[in-house]
Amino acid sequence: VPIGIWFREMKRVSTTKVERTKIVYVGHLKALYGVDLVIRALPEIREKIPNIKFEIIGGGEQQKELQELTIKLGVISCVKFYGWKEKKEAEKIIANAALGLAPFNTNVDEKIRNADPAKIKDYMALGLPVVLTNASLNAETISKLKCGTIIDYTPHSLAKAVIRLLSNKKLHAEYRRNAIKYVKQFDWNNLFSENISRLI
Numbered sequence: 001v002p003i004g005i006w007f008r009e010m011k012r013v014s015t016t017k018v019e020r021t022k023i024v025y026v027g028h029l030k031a032l033y034g035v036d037l038v039i040r041a042l043p044e045i046r047e048k049i050p051n052i053k054f055e056i057i058g059g060g061e062q063q064k065e066l067q068e069l070t071i072k073l074g075v076i077s078c079v080k081f082y083g084w085k086e087k088k089e090a091e092k093i094i095a096n097a098a099l100g101l102a103p104f105n106t107n108v109d110e111k112i113r114n115a116d117p118a119k120i121k122d123y124m125a126l127g128l129p130v131v132l133t134n135a136s137l138n139a140e141t142i143s144k145l146k147c148g149t150i151i152d153y154t155p156h157s158l159a160k161a162v163i164r165l166l167s168n169k170k171l172h173a174e175y176r177r178n179a180i181k182y183v184k185q186f187d188w189n190n191l192f193s194e195n196i197s198r199l200i
Contacts, residue, residue, distance in 0.1 A: 008187065012127045012180070013095050015173060020166055021051040024097040024128070026090060026119045029060035034103030034133065036066060037158055042075040044159035049166055055080045055097065057090050091126060098166055100128040104135035106153045124148075124183035129175035131161045147179040 025035055038054060045052050056066075056079070063081065070076040082093065094100065100123025120138065123130050130148030132139055142148040149165065151157040165172050 010091060010122075010125045011095060012125075015127075015176065017096055018098055018127070018176075019053070019096050020098045020169070020172070021049055022053045022055060022097040023099045023101055023131075023162060023166075024055045024057065024094050024123075025101045025103075026057045026094065026122065027117075028058055029056070029062040029066060031062055032105050034105050034153065035062065036069060037103045037153065037155055038101055039066060039069050039073065039075060039079065040155040041159040041162070042078060043073055044156065045162050046075070046078065048163045051078075052162075052166075053078050053080070055082065055093060057082045057085050057093060059083050091122075094123065094128065095126045097128055098172065099162060100124070100126075100130050101158075102130055102132035102136065103151070103153070103158060104133050106133050106135045120148075121183055121186055124179035125186075127176050127180055129165060129172065129179050131158065131165070142182070145178055145182050146175055147182045148175065 023038075025038060027033060029035055035056065042052065042054060054075075059081075067076075067081065070079045085093065100119070102117060102120050102123075104117075117136050120130055120132065120136065120142070124142075124147060130142060131151060132142065132148055133153050134140070134150050139150050143150045149161040151161050165175060
């Protein structure tokens with residue numbers, strides 16, 4: 001049974017209320033998860049999108065290092081660290097963002113490579129297209145269905161994908177619709193019904 005989401009209970013905002021310069025990451029702050037990649041990409045993104053905002057929900061062993069990196073690269077003004085938040089509060093922060101990020105390091109073991117990260121489905125359930133590396137189980141499907149974009153594990157590749165989606169309103173709207181349509185199948189109500197019926 002795949003990881004599910006409570007799709008009907010999650011509060012999406014209208015397209016007109018999306019902050020088209022806001023990108024988000026949710027999760028642990030560890031080197032493995034590539035949050036530093038996003039920060040390293042911000043100077044290039046900011047050249048095309050001056051008002052870019054990167055908001056981070058979560059915490060972990062790399063937080064101090066990441067905060068120091070924002071100072072070193074001169075991007076401290078466009079990065080916000082929230083720390084951990086309750087689920088509903090986190091969803092409010094995510095819901096009006098334009099993109100969800102899952103930049104996992106591609107140099108990982110098979111256990112992680114074959115994972116089904118909950119954050120990716122949470123992003124899509126709230127209407128966010130995803131920018132992700134090919135380090136998770138469903139990355140190829142998400143890319144094929146135009147719910148998100150697969151990137152190489154480099155700051156330039158991430159910056160290029162973010163700029164492309166945020167600079168094209170029509171393209172972003174298309175990816176947003178696709179993400180919501182795709183993720184509906186993972187509503188726990190559907191998953192429970194389908195899989196319990198297999199057992200009865």
